[in-house]
Amino acid sequence: MINLFEYQNKVSLPEEHFENLEMFLDDIWNKREKSSYYNEDENREEVQHFLQFLHKTNQLKSNKYVGVIHFENQTINLLPKIFYDSSKEVLEDDVKVINSHVLWWLSYCRKLKFPNYQTGLNNEQADFFEILIYLFGKYTKELLNSSIYQKYIEIENELSFVKGRIDFNKYITNNLSRGRNHKVSCAYDSFEMDNNFNQCIKQVTKLLLTASKDNQNKRNLNDILFLLDEVSDVSIGADECKRILFNPMFSSFETVRDYCVLFLENSVSFNYKNSLKLFAFLLPMEYVFEDFIFGFIDREIDGVKPFGQVKDKFLDTEQKFNLRPDLLLETLSNKFIADTKYKMVYAAENDSKKGISQNDLYQMTAYAIRFGISDIK
Known part of the structure; x- marks a missing residue:
């Protein structure tokens, strides 16, 4: 495990992995969703800003991003600079405490609606990303077990009776002209669970399942997929997920939506060079901290x-x-x-x-x- 603090310490990486990691992070930067946590210049920038690569010494140095990178069976923790102490070795328990602080900050952010994060920290893990998966999986599974989100969706279908409105253009072209006048092309609203919100949950759950190594997290995620078995496998972007709105009856689903946006905007998982499953979850900490200060004052003072x-x-x-x-x-x-x-x-x-x-x-x-x-x- 490698621990890097923003702009502080440097850590050596084996030469055979050095260039591959840089290529991996460049790909992540270019494929990332445009995030509200990045400014306009950063959203346009093509060269990754996650880590500094010091080629003369094969060393890594962190920039302003906090999170975790999985690479070549190695976990690289990017930690907030305010916890850095050059005179002290960072132990696994120290990383757990730091992750707890970061989650506390995130719980006050305006861009996110976290559930009570402390309920998921009884079994703290050193990996910040695994903690987030635990929170998402536990909250989403409990919510879907009590109620699965459904909404009216316009369905187009051929029926033997009239339902909703008749699509006369399709009826004349596809039915009447071909001697199938007993079938009527109709468009009608149906109360469906196969909607864009549940599709987004299913997409994010599958993404996290490929990245998580924790057995409890995998069980929670598999349970979510079981509950959403009838939902289509559709790719939903973070921008589309953000635009999903709920009436007050379904306000509890806003938390799940915000988690989905968080993962879609700040994480990438894919097969790199067709051999290794790699993952990165990264947040620009200065914007998270600003968001936290606003939320804390708004809620607590x-x-x-x-x-x-x-x-x-x-x-x-x-x-x-x-x-x-x-x-x-x-x-x-x-x-x-x-x-x-x-x-x-x-x-x-x-x-x-x-x-x-x-x-x-x-x-x-x-x-x-x-x-x-x-x-x-």
Whole structure:
């Protein structure tokens, strides 16, 4: 097991695997779904940003992504930089604790609706990805055992009686002109379980089944596939999955939908060079952390209303340079601007600047002037 912290430590990799891993990550980057966790430049970029490959020394160094990579029977954990301690060796139990923190952050993210993640951590595993599979599998199986999502879908079929509306064009072309006037081409709504949401669940479940090595996870995933046996095998993209909406009666299915989007946007599984099953699940941590801060304030701090990425202010009068502070906080008596800085601050006791960079100060000053706010955090 290899443990890499964002922008911190370096680890050697055998030369025979070095180039193959780089090719694998390039493929993942190019085949990934366009994610709301990536900015526009990153979504257009063609060269992978997951790891730095130091070719002179055959060493790896992590960038800003957190998650797990399975490669050549090797697990590479990409961990948050704020937990890095150069004087301490990272043990398997340490990785479990770090994974628990990351899951706690994800549970507050606006882009996701997690169930109570702590119920799945009684049997903690070192692999962050296996924990996510456990949460998805356990929650989805329990939900489908109580109720399988069904919705009305338009069906086109030939019937011996009229149902719904008659498709006269098809009836004349395919039936009447061929002496099959006893068959009527009809289009009607039917309450079906073979819909795009269940198809998405089935697709993600099969994806995870090929990647998981945990027996409990495999049992949960196989149980889901058994419950969705009558659902068609259809490829559903993350964008289509995001657009699936539920009425209040089925609001519990939103959690499953968000899990599906999470896996589809941030993971890739396929046979590489027709020989090895490889997998990667990666998230850009600085955006997850920003999302977590917003969600935590929104849910846990009474009397404070957060607004994220407010876009109606500009630095210049011609409105060419848009200002987007991370957070605008409103209380009954005041407004604050806050900027989430996902970084370690090494401030010596005699440092008058307290570890604050000059660029950060300029940025916050511009926000304060344009928003007319005197309190910045």
